[in-house]
Amino acid sequence: MKEILPLNLKVLSERFEIAANSARIGIWEWDLLTHKVFWDKMMFELYNVDKQNYKETIPDWLKNLHPDDAVRFEEELHHSIRHKINHKTSYRIKNKQQGYKNIRCYFNIITDVNGKAIRVTGVNWDITERVLLESELVRAKESSEEKIRNIKECCFNLYK
The missing domain is CATH 1.20.5 (Single alpha-helices involved in coiled-coils or other helix-helix interfaces)
Incomplete structure (x- = not known):
């Protein structure tokens, strides 16, 4: 039975990756203990950000948002963490050409066994x-x- 579980996780992971990539869904995670923000490959594509220039922080992420939306998104994020509630929102990010792209964002607050928020995991799509x-x-x-x-x-x- 122990040998089947890793294979099932691998297959499920592969299926999820295919689904997320075909739908052009970017996946991100913010570790509230280390304050690092992880982006998958699609997030870098959506935001037109070079992985080598990405600093893995919320302030670095917010630099890509429309100034009005960045303030609101950061407030929504912190409110959700404080109250441990999942959230969905939309905001604008800088486009490679002129103007902005519209992004839909869903995120969940992940807690430890004591109910303390430890991670925020979310998805973005254009x-x-x-x-x-x-x-x-x-x-x-x-x-x-x-x-x-x-x-x-x-x-x-x-x-x-």
Whole structure:
């Protein structure tokens, strides 16, 4: 039985890696005891950060976020740790081109046997395309509503 367990873990790990990579999901972990932040390969791709220049700290990570979002994200992170609650959020990160990409982030607070928070483990993925499509949909809806109002006003004036 002992020989089967490592094989099962290896197979599960391989399957998870395939799923995460195909979905372009980056995985990160913040060790609250050492204060080091681990990023997997996909996180470096999402953030367009060179692994050799990455300092494995929260401040270094936050430098990549939009200034308004960095403050909010850090507050959400610390609030979740204090209250030991999992969290989901979105924020903008600097894009290689001009502007920002939109990132969705889910993270869980991991505690020790005494209930003390010891790690934060999370996932990130790019939702820029979805955000752009949602904005386009809102604009189209507003434009349609304005056209309908104009048609109603024209009809009202026509039959006055």
